[in-house]
Amino acid sequence: xxxxxxxxxxxxxxxxxxxxxxxxxxxxxxxxxxxxxxxxxxxxxxxxxxxxxxxxxxxxxxxxxxxxxxxxxxxxxxxxxxxxxxxxxxxxxxxxxxxxxxxxxxxxxxxxxxxxxxxxxxxxxxxxxxxxxxxxxxxxxxxxxxxxxxxxxxxxxxxxxxxxxxxxxxxxxxxxxxxxxxxxxxxxxxxxxxxxxxxxxxxxxxxxxxxxxxxxxxxxxxxxxxxxxxxxxxxxxxxxxxxxxxxxxxxxxxxxxxxxxxxxxxxxxxxxxxxxxxxxxxxxxxxxxxxxxxxxxxxxxxxxxxxxxxxxxxxxxxxxxxxxxxxxxxxxxxxxxxxxxxxxxxxxxxxxxxxxxxxxxxxxxxxxxxxxxxxxxxxxxxxxxxxxxxxxxxxxxxxxxxxxxxxxxxxxxxxxxxxxx
Amino acid sequence: xxxxxxxxxxxxxxxxxxxxxxxxxxxxxxxxxxxxxxxxxxxxxxxxxxxxxxxxxxxxxxxxxxxxxxxxxxxxxxxxxxxxxxxxxxxxxxxxxxxxxxxxxxxxxxxxxxxxxxxxxxxxxxxxxxxxxxxxxxxxxxxxxxxxxxxxxxxxxxxxxxx
Numbered sequence: 001x002x003x004x005x006x007x008x009x010x011x012x013x014x015x016x017x018x019x020x021x022x023x024x025x026x027x028x029x030x031x032x033x034x035x036x037x038x039x040x041x042x043x044x045x046x047x048x049x050x051x052x053x054x055x056x057x058x059x060x061x062x063x064x065x066x067x068x069x070x071x072x073x074x075x076x077x078x079x080x081x082x083x084x085x086x087x088x089x090x091x092x093x094x095x096x097x098x099x100x101x102x103x104x105x106x107x108x109x110x111x112x113x114x115x116x117x118x119x120x121x122x123x124x125x126x127x128x129x130x131x132x133x134x135x136x137x138x139x140x141x142x143x144x145x146x147x148x149x150x151x152x153x154x155x156x157x158x159x160x161x162x163x164x165x166x167x168x169x170x171x172x173x174x175x176x177x178x179x180x181x182x183x184x185x186x187x188x189x190x191x192x193x194x195x196x197x198x199x200x201x202x203x204x205x206x207x208x209x210x211x212x213x214x215x216x217x218x219x220x221x222x223x224x225x226x227x228x229x230x231x232x233x234x235x236x237x238x239x240x241x242x243x244x245x246x247x248x249x250x251x252x253x254x255x256x257x258x259x260x261x262x263x264x265x266x267x268x269x270x271x272x273x274x275x276x277x278x279x280x281x282x283x284x285x286x287x288x289x290x291x292x293x294x295x296x297x298x299x300x301x302x303x304x305x306x307x308x309x310x311x312x313x314x315x316x317x318x319x320x321x322x323x324x325x326x327x328x329x330x331x332x333x334x335x336x337x338x339x340x341x342x343x344x345x346x347x348x349x350x351x352x353x354x355x356x357x358x359x360x361x362x363x364x365x366x367x368x369x370x371x372x373x374x375x376x377x378x379x380x381x382x383x384x385x386x387x388x389x390x391x392x393x394x395x396x397x398x399x400x401x402x403x404x405x406x407x408x409x410x411x412x413x414x415x416x417x418x419x420x421x
Numbered sequence: 422x423x424x425x426x427x428x429x430x431x432x433x434x435x436x437x438x439x440x441x442x443x444x445x446x447x448x449x450x451x452x453x454x455x456x457x458x459x460x461x462x463x464x465x466x467x468x469x470x471x472x473x474x475x476x477x478x479x480x481x482x483x484x485x486x487x488x489x490x491x492x493x494x495x496x497x498x499x500x501x502x503x504x505x506x507x508x509x510x511x512x513x514x515x516x517x518x519x520x521x522x523x524x525x526x527x528x529x530x531x532x533x534x535x536x537x538x539x540x541x542x543x544x545x546x547x548x549x550x551x552x553x554x555x556x557x558x559x560x561x562x563x564x565x566x567x568x569x570x571x572x573x574x575x576x577x578x579x580x581x582x583x584x
Contacts (some may be wrong), residue, residue, distance in 0.1 A: 074447075086512045086551040108448075124458070124496045125552055127565045160445065165454050166495030168550065182480075184493040240426055243514040245553035250556045284549075285513055317514055317555070331516055335550055341493075351481035 001258040003267060004229070006217050006237050008211065008253045011097040017132055019139040022100035028145045028232075030220040033107045035153045037219075042112035046152075046215060048223030050235030055080055055171070055208030056284060056313040057388075058301050067195035068113045068203045075115040075212035076199040078180065078206040079106055081122040081129070082164055082171035085284035086335065087315030090251045091209035095129040097120070098213075099136035105212035107146060107157045108219055113205050116156045121176050123166040133161050134355035168339040172387050173206040175341065186341050210239055230256030234300035238314050242268045245275065245320040257303075260295045264318060275320040279404070283312025285332050286392030303413035309399070323402040324419040328413050329396050330358040334392035347390035350381045354397055361408065362417035371408055372399050426478050428471050435463045443479065446468050453480060455507055467501045468562070495549065503538045504544035505583045508562040511548045514555035519571075524548060526573045530580065543583070 010016045010025060022028070034042055047062025068075060079102070083091045094102050101122075110118045122130050137159050141147040148156050162180060164170050170179045174188035177199050198204025214236065218226045226236045234256035240263060243249045247269030254263060264270065264280070271277060277292040288309040297303045304311040319328070337351035355375055360366050376397045381390045401408060410418045422437050424431055431439075438459050442452040457458040460472050468491060470484075477484040496517065498506070507527060511520045524546070528534055531544050538545040554560035557569035561576075568579050 003447065083553050084551060087514055087555050088551075089553045089555050092553050093559075123553070124494070125562065128567070161453075163455060163458060164494070165458065179454065180451060181448065182490065184490055241556060243558060244517055249558075281513075319517060321530060323517055328513055328516060330523060335512055338550065361535035369495070376520055 045223040049226035054210035075203040077110040077118040079120040084168040086314045087317040105215040239312040242316040243316040281317040284315040286395040344386040365414035508549040512551040515558040518558040520559040
């Protein structure tokens, strides 16, 4: 358990973004070997590895790939670099400081599913990262490791960088596809799933930056090696973005199953002087908050589910006793209402109702029945929305009302914030 | 075709980029978001109706359709903005690390409130959602550039460098 640099092994090297640096460390040798393997072998290794989607949903990657039909129709691989979940800044590290790791992962994965064309959908705000990737692709094509004949093999692989324009919902894979097709980012009803009808109604696999980057070492060292790390249901290593009230915020790569307290109090340096831990959001703003008493657990998918939350994107937001939970929940509610695509009624209306209620409470006009009203909205939205954004909006609201009820009541009954904010 | 259909001046780079984008995808419409970015950059950060109609012609779409797509995304400015668009993140990690103080500091320095533009047209100040700089909070963008681990002093230096 603890820190282990697999994905992050190159990022601290000088000029880590350059092809020459990447190749000096053995980069692209795995792609070369992969192109000599059967695509089905690659899919098998990824299945054996137990790799799960690192964007937040944690869906088994090998299984997702196996849904792609073996037809001659064009297939697409899409890299989800939209990184919009509040608290998450891990993909940015790979994009900016080890772009070739991502490109090699994309190339191997494209080959595995029978695709010749991959798109990196990168959020519009990451303009610097987009340029780093474009230069890296150019380097790789000029060196003949990508493009028409990678390593002289008759398997073209073309990677294109596609910029988003500011929309959290486009991190949801089907909304991403609509956006990639030049439309409003509207999630699609499933089935059909992207593996059968995705980009341009063709078979498509969408994977997160970290997921695709993980493929390189899995193919290099074998799926069994990856599965030897971690826990029963959570294999390998994961990037954790930790922020908020800690001494050493940043991105750390941990073996799955590392104790949560070790990340917060050792690796990230613990609380600021004189402050006490109040709450932790474990996996990005959409995951239910945990109190200071609920983090004596391991960082893996199953442990977080058992604790009533989710590992999500591994974006840990630490909140100390200077935090007004009510105010921050209100801020997050505004985020989801703003980002709702508007297609389905429960989310479009429900997210705005939650903002209105929380606004009243923050402004000293709350009523005690407002807390039950918020919980009731949770029941109306929960599981009834077209995409997970509606459910995500409930994460902070429901968990904070359940676990910090006294703080809400202080705002409502005494019309004041106990933190003085 | 790209230059002929265009009612406003377009740089050679801009024209070349648009041409490349229109031919880059299996389906042309995929280039729409990219072309909106290029045209907005050519036009000082703002897409007026001439831009929308021009792009509609390029893609053979109704202008209302192009406007509908543009209005969905936060990075397209459908109203004029100042030469420097200051975008301060106020989402949770920045919020608990002093984002509000940064916004207030800028409001006081520039004499405008969030959402407004200075009378000389130089600065527009807005608050935005998570920029992916949570570990280096508080953070802001000015046009396309990131500024992180902000303090009022650092903000002042950035603003002074905006000529």
